[in-house]
Amino acid sequence: MVLVDAQLVAVALVTICVGAMAMRMARRTSSVVRRLGKNGQEMVALRHRSGAACDVYLHGATVSRYAVPNGHEVLWVSSGAVFNGSKAIRGGVPLVFPQFGPKADELLGITSMSQHGFARTSKWSVRSAEVRLNGDCQVVLTLEDSEATREKFPHKFSLLYTVSLNETCLRTALKMTNMDKATVAPQALLHTYFATDEVAQTRVSGLDGVSYYDQLADETDAQHGDVSFCGETDRVYERGDKLVISCEGQRAVTEIAVEATYVEEFGESGSSATPFAPDVVVWNPHVSKAKAMSDFDDDGWKRMLCVEPGILNKNRPKIAEGNSVILSQTITYIP
Ligand SMILES: *[C@@H]1O[C@H](CO)[C@@H](O)[C@H](O)[C@H]1NC(C)=O
Numbered sequence: 420m421v422l423v424d425a426q427l428v429a430v431a432l433v434t435i436c437v438g439a440m441a442m443r444m445a446r447r448t449s450s451v452v453r454r455l456g457k458n459g460q461e462m463v464a465l466r467h468r469s470g471a472a473c474d475v476y477l478h479g480a481t482v483s484r485y486a487v488p489n490g491h492e493v494l495w496v497s498s499g500a501v502f503n504g505s506k507a508i509r510g511g512v513p514l515v516f517p518q519f520g521p522k523a524d525e526l527l528g529i530t531s532m533s534q535h536g537f538a539r540t541s542k543w544s545v546r547s548a549e550v551r552l553n554g555d556c557q558v559v560l561t562l563e564d565s566e567a568t569r570e571k572f573p574h575k576f577s578l579l580y581t582v583s584l585n586e587t588c589l590r591t592a593l594k595m596t597n598m599d600k601a602t603v604a605p606q607a608l609l610h611t612y613f614a615t616d617e618v619a620q621t622r623v624s625g626l627d628g629v630s631y632y633d634q635l636a637d638e639t640d641a642q643h644g645d646v647s648f649c650g651e652t653d654r655v656y657e658r659g660d661k662l663v664i665s666c667e668g669q670r671a672v673t674e675i676a677v678e679a680t681y682v683e684e685f686g687e688s689g690s691s692a693t694p695f696a697p698d699v700v701v702w703n704p705h706v707s708k709a710k711a712m713s714d715f716d717d718d719g720w721k722r723m724l725c726v727e728p729g730i731l732n733k734n735r736p737k738i739a740e741g742n743s744v745i746l747s748q749t750i751t752y753i754p
């Protein structure tokens with residue numbers, strides 16, 4: 420009897436140990452899972468073994484969440500954001516393509532288009548979703564021209580959007596390939612909403628001395644020192660590749676490394692990659708613009724700022740048939 424009890428205890432102990440080990444292993448495993456998110460909308464959940472997490476909705480290929488291993492949420496999403504596919508998700512990283520604003524763009528040759536184009540409201544497809552050999556998480560989404568897109572933008576194109584997550588950073592890279600005989604110069608933005616405790620205390624560095632176009636004043640100026648926010652802010656900086664967001668009195672900072680590259684294909688003989696300077700939009704709607712947006716919580720502007728790597732200006736590359744432009748950002752939150 421005593422022997423049986425000892426055996427039972429031993430079996431129980433082994434079971435507990437194996438269970439605990441399995442749980443630790445489970446916590447240490449990365450995963451990339453397609454599932455349904457809010458309102459049954461299709462999404463991909465990236466979970467890195469370090470605890471970093473990222474959600475990507477197929478509607479707009481919008482990254483709606485990025486949490487670092489200590490649990491801090493890096494991106495801002497409006498509490499009024501609509502997640503039912505009827506409009507762009509207000510927050511995270513919506514994608515702007517092929518046009519920035521509703522105004523006619525002479526390089527694109529389209530007379531008008533809905534604000535920010537159609538990529539952020541299109542349903543994207545999953546090309547691949549995987550945990551890589553080193554444990555990093557990655558999803559690749561695609562969008563190609565269709566009858567609906569050609570009505571607004573009469574060109575054949577292929578977009579490839581790669582979202583990669585590891586313990587230190589989130590990287591999002593948009594590759595735009597021109598599939599058309601005609602040369603085109605699309606605009607694009609990684610329209611990233613960053614969370615902050617108090618925008619009035621927040622600074623963006625890395626743009627000192629850079630010229631910008633102030634969309635509100637309709638004039639051009641040059642940045643002196645850091646960008647700060649004391650009212651509505653809407654500026655297109657003509658270049659910016661290493662940016663840092665900080666908030667007064669806090670040690671944590673968010674670094675954003677931006678890259679833009681023109682890729683020329685030579686068929687059998689390979690390809691060449693030429694870097695060029697990306698634009699950066701800095702935006703905060705402040706009181707009245709926030710109120711005017713139905714999906715923007717009225718006080719939300721205090722806790723967010725947009726820093727948006729883009730390809731916008733008049734000197735942006737004209738993409739010849741078969742060639743591509745890649746725009747990427749690597750976001751690193753340092754606690
Ligand atoms: C989506 O949600 C919005 C806001 O709640 C609502 O106005 C709209 O009718 C909904 N659309 C669909 C297709 O469910």
Ligand SMILES: *[C@@H]1O[C@H](CO)[C@@H](O)[C@H](O)[C@H]1NC(C)=O
Binds near residue numbers: 583585587749
């Ligand atoms: C995370 O990925 C980035 C590139 O996306 C890379 O530079 C960095 O070294 C990676 N970090 C770790 C810890 O693997």
